[in-house]
Amino acid sequence: MKIPVLLSSRLIQKRIKTLSRQISTDYKNKQPLLISILNGAFVFTADLIRHLTIPIRCDFMRVSSYGASIRSSGRIKIVMDLDISIKGKDIIIIEDIIDSGFTINYLIKELNKRKPRRMKICTLLDKKARRIIPIKIDYCGFVVPDKFVVGYGIDYNEQYRQLSYIGYIR
Numbered sequence: 001m002k003i004p005v006l007l008s009s010r011l012i013q014k015r016i017k018t019l020s021r022q023i024s025t026d027y028k029n030k031q032p033l034l035i036s037i038l039n040g041a042f043v044f045t046a047d048l049i050r051h052l053t054i055p056i057r058c059d060f061m062r063v064s065s066y067g068a069s070i071r072s073s074g075r076i077k078i079v080m081d082l083d084i085s086i087k088g089k090d091i092i093i094i095e096d097i098i099d100s101g102f103t104i105n106y107l108i109k110e111l112n113k114r115k116p117r118r119m120k121i122c123t124l125l126d127k128k129a130r131r132i133i134p135i136k137i138d139y140c141g142f143v144v145p146d147k148f149v150v151g152y153g154i155d156y157n158e159q160y161r162q163l164s165y166i167g168y169i170r
């Protein structure tokens with residue numbers, strides 16, 4: 001299947017450089033812990049951190065995903081937890097895409113129980129039109145239309161993660 005382009009690789013890379021610069025400025029003299037949400041955010045995280053000019057730490061977390069289904073169930077659980085304690089730390093959650101907001105809302109609630117000093121949200125994509133739970137996003141790559149997007153780490157049924165661009169399923 002041919003996947004039409006929504007955001008080109010060049011555009012993504014350019015935007016990520018800007019986001020990294022912004023984060024580096026905002027966290028000057030700090031050492032944030034970046035929490036990358038697997039699997040989707042792994043490519044975005046890898047590119048984002050390589051442009052940062054501040055010291056960081058990075059950890060990973062996996063939450064249950066949609067599986068082969070295209071819609072959010074609203075039932076989420078942690079299937080792989082962090083190794084590093086977040087208590088008293090500046091944390092930035094790195095997501096691939098925020099859709100209904102259920103996943104990130106769950107993560108915000110769970111991670112806040114562990115008493116970080118400050119929590120910010122960074123997402124590559126914001127599918128704003130589908131939001132059910134309002135979410136304050138601190139760093140956003142792109143607002144995308146209500147299409148099922150794939151590529152650049154994001155999958156449909158575990159496929160298309162390897163695309164260097166963001167495309168959509170027709």
Ligand code: IMP
Nearest residue numbers: 072097098099100101102103147148149
């Ligand atoms: P939410 O809980 O509805 O906000 O959805 C968040 C998660 O659903 C994301 O982290 C993705 O893993 C997945 N997701 C939402 N929209 C898409 C899409 O268009 N393509 C692929 N995955 C998506």
Ligand code: MG
Nearest residue numbers: 037040096097
């Ligand atoms: Mg995800």
